[in-house]
Amino acid sequence: MAFIEFHDVKKVYRSGEVRIEALRGMSFEVERGEICVIVGPSGAGKTTLLNILGGMDSLTEGRIILDGEDISAYSPRKLIGYRRRDVGFVFQFYNLIENLTALENVELASQICPAPLDAAETLRAVGLGERLGNFPSQLSGGEQQRVAIARALAKNPKLLLCDEPTGALDYNTGKQILQLLEDTSRKSGMTVLIITHNSALTAMADRVITVRSGQARDMRLNPHPTPISQIEW
Numbered sequence: 001m002a003f004i005e006f007h008d009v010k011k012v013y014r015s016g017e018v019r020i021e022a023l024r025g026m027s028f029e030v031e032r033g034e035i036c037v038i039v040g041p042s043g044a045g046k047t048t049l050l051n052i053l054g055g056m057d058s059l060t061e062g063r064i065i066l067d068g069e070d071i072s073a074y075s076p077r078k079l080i081g082y083r084r085r086d087v088g089f090v091f092q093f094y095n096l097i098e099n100l101t102a103l104e105n106v107e108l109a110s111q112i113c114p115a116p117l118d119a120a121e122t123l124r125a126v127g128l129g130e131r132l133g134n135f136p137s138q139l140s141g142g143e144q145q146r147v148a149i150a151r152a153l154a155k156n157p158k159l160l161l162c163d164e165p166t167g168a169l170d171y172n173t174g175k176q177i178l179q180l181l182e183d184t185s186r187k188s189g190m191t192v193l194i195i196t197h198n199s200a201l202t203a204m205a206d207r208v209i210t211v212r213s214g215q216a217r218d219m220r221l222n223p224h225p226t227p228i229s230q231i232e233w
């Protein structure tokens with residue numbers, strides 16, 4: 001059994017008369033400790049699949065297994081615990097709380113989960129040891145994304161879900177963020193899923209899933225991933 005399994009997952013959004021099939025029978029697997037890059041055009045269903053895997057949205061049909069647990073059968077109450085305990089999220093626009101310091105942003109997340117890592121320690125690990133007392137507005141985009149990654153990692157989650165984590169960053173800053181995600185996975189064995197529309201990043205992945213029209217159209221393994229430091233685009 002794989003660490004993550006999607007079995008024929010369907011997601012239909014309804015707004016009034018309109019039915020949007022965001023996922024149309026999506027099936028794939030990811031093994032524990034892998035860096036998995038998910039690519040595909042805008043509207044393909046990438047964010048939808050990540051949100052459902054992260055317990056932020058529900059599926060319409062199908063089954064999702066994570067670490068042997070059928071999370072698609074979870075009650076809303078069980079999903080709350082799952083989101084708090086098992087999943088770290090990193091978004092394109094950081095989503096930090098502007099009137100809390102870097103340290104407080106990380107502490108806030110670790111307070112709602114059972115076995116958090118030390119917030120200051122985690123910020124030091126992402127290179128922000130000197131910036132604990134800064135507010136988001138006093139940090140660059142790349143530094144804010146580091147805070148967001150620390151916030152996700154401080155929960156000590158089972159998996160890290162990243163939706164276009166470099167989408168708002170310039171080339172070099174984006175590369176540093178990807179380096180941090182790569183280091184995190186390689187050092188701690190964390191399973192990391194990264195959504196991107198930059199196909200050059202597929203080279204850094206252990207596994208590449210191509211999503212199109214709500215389906216996983218291709219799943220490819222890279223026996224020798226290229227370190228992000230050696231990828232140019």
Ligand SMILES: Nc1ncnc2c1ncn2[C@@H]1O[C@H](COP(=O)(O)OP(=O)(O)O)[C@@H](O)[C@H]1O
Pocket residue numbers: 013014015020021022040041042043044045046047048049
């Ligand atoms: N909350 C929602 N309500 C209605 N339609 C949605 C919602 N979220 C996403 N969609 C639709 O589902 C499809 C897939 O969207 P999304 O998963 O965001 O794609 P991607 O992240 O690959 O760009 C799109 O057609 C989008 O408009």
Ligand SMILES: [Mg+2]
Pocket residue numbers: 046047048
């Ligand atoms: Mg998206």
